[in-house]
Amino acid sequence: MSLFSPTTVGDVDVRNRVSLAPMTRLRSGADGVPGPIVAKYYAQRAGIGLLVTEGVYPSAESRAYPGQPGIVTDAQAAGWAKVADAVHAEGGTIFMQLMNGGRVTHPLITGTDRIVAPSAIAIEGDTRLADGTKVAYPVPHALETDELATVRDEFVAAARRAVDAGIDGVELHSANGYLLHEFLSPASNQRTDEYGGSPEARARFVIEVARAVVAEVGAGRVGIRISPAHNIQDVWEKDDAETRATYEALVAGLAPLGLAYVSVLHSDPAGELVQDLRRAFGGTFIVNSGFSLVTTRDEAIAAIDDDIADLVAVGRPAIANPDLVTRWERGADENEVHQPSVYGPDERGYTDYPFLEG
Numbered sequence: 001m002s003l004f005s006p007t008t009v010g011d012v013d014v015r016n017r018v019s020l021a022p023m024t025r026l027r028s029g030a031d032g033v034p035g036p037i038v039a040k041y042y043a044q045r046a047g048i049g050l051l052v053t054e055g056v057y058p059s060a061e062s063r064a065y066p067g068q069p070g071i072v073t074d075a076q077a078a079g080w081a082k083v084a085d086a087v088h089a090e091g092g093t094i095f096m097q098l099m100n101g102g103r104v105t106h107p108l109i110t111g112t113d114r115i116v117a118p119s120a121i122a123i124e125g126d127t128r129l130a131d132g133t134k135v136a137y138p139v140p141h142a143l144e145t146d147e148l149a150t151v152r153d154e155f156v157a158a159a160r161r162a163v164d165a166g167i168d169g170v171e172l173h174s175a176n177g178y179l180l181h182e183f184l185s186p187a188s189n190q191r192t193d194e195y196g197g198s199p200e201a202r203a204r205f206v207i208e209v210a211r212a213v214v215a216e217v218g219a220g221r222v223g224i225r226i227s228p229a230h231n232i233q234d235v236w237e238k239d240d241a242e243t244r245a246t247y248e249a250l251v252a253g254l255a256p257l258g259l260a261y262v263s264v265l266h267s268d269p270a271g272e273l274v275q276d277l278r279r280a281f282g283g284t285f286i287v288n289s290g291f292s293l294v295t296t297r298d299e300a301i302a303a304i305d306d307d308i309a310d311l312v313a314v315g316r317p318a319i320a321n322p323d324l325v326t327r328w329e330r331g332a333d334e335n336e337v338h339q340p341s342v343y344g345p346d347e348r349g350y351t352d353y354p355f356l357e358g
């Protein structure tokens, strides 16, 4: 068993143990429809065992960024069907990351009046509109207890649309400070109902969303991404007992569901917290070493050889190297990321990175 050997993730067989880490690239325009360049981008990377898309919004009010794609309208679903077809034509596998942006957005981005979160606490600082103008993050609407079912059902409907479009499965985005992560952290979740106040209560909504999505599309088509102790977008999550207890409660609730995988972003994937969560989950486990470090070939190979994880998610190196797995197998040089074109709007810095010759 090595990074380059095939395995199974939930209901699907994958050709190696590299996963494309979800990466927002903002190339889907004002209508959030992934067009031909998005299909080309993912198809170019189909040599990676498990592709996971950028965060895709499941409802208009949950869109976090201009140019981000959605899975709400028929046109968006049709765009994703073409992405799925293009990836499958290359023999690849693709899961869609479902991302409710929660309070990490603005009404001028969503086009809706309401921005939602567990509690009415704004992120300090600004976000950017499509024209680059900075606007302060708004104070979000704290979801009423009886509004949670609607948010949950948006994930369910989005998962159904994704799978019906031919996407192989969905990944629930419960990391990096977006809505589901906001429920997990005591800084962003100060609720006094049964969805806040204790580690178990803060984990409850995420588990309920996972259970409902599993009921709709089957456990073998549902993964989840978490980033324990990742202090980002004002979730202020610390590496402490409270965080550990929250993620233990979460994984205890997820384990019986038989999910396709848990994917963890953490700067020390081999460390105690991540490995304890892996044991508690007991199923397919994907790791990624987080924003502060770039995942390298040698680290990825070692993570599988040393049995730290079942797959390794790789982000930035796969932006610049569509044939990353071939390069890593051969120990070939890698293209560097062109930073100014990481985000939108066109093929430059997206689908024009060179493949290895010959």
Ligand SMILES: Cc1cc2nc3c(=O)[nH]c(=O)nc-3n(C[C@H](O)[C@H](O)[C@H](O)COP(=O)(O)O)c2cc1C
Pocket (backbone or CB within 6 Å): 021, 022, 023, 024, 025, 053, 054, 055, 097, 173, 175, 176, 225, 265, 288, 289, 290, 291, 292, 293, 294, 295, 313, 314, 315, 316, 317, 342
């Ligand atoms: C441009 C960019 C966009 C990203 N967008 C997402 C996203 O939509 N969802 C997500 O869970 N993580 C996102 N991430 C985090 C990556 O999945 C990954 O965890 C991070 O880049 C660290 O891995 P790396 O060192 O291999 O790049 C993004 C990272 C980058 C660089």
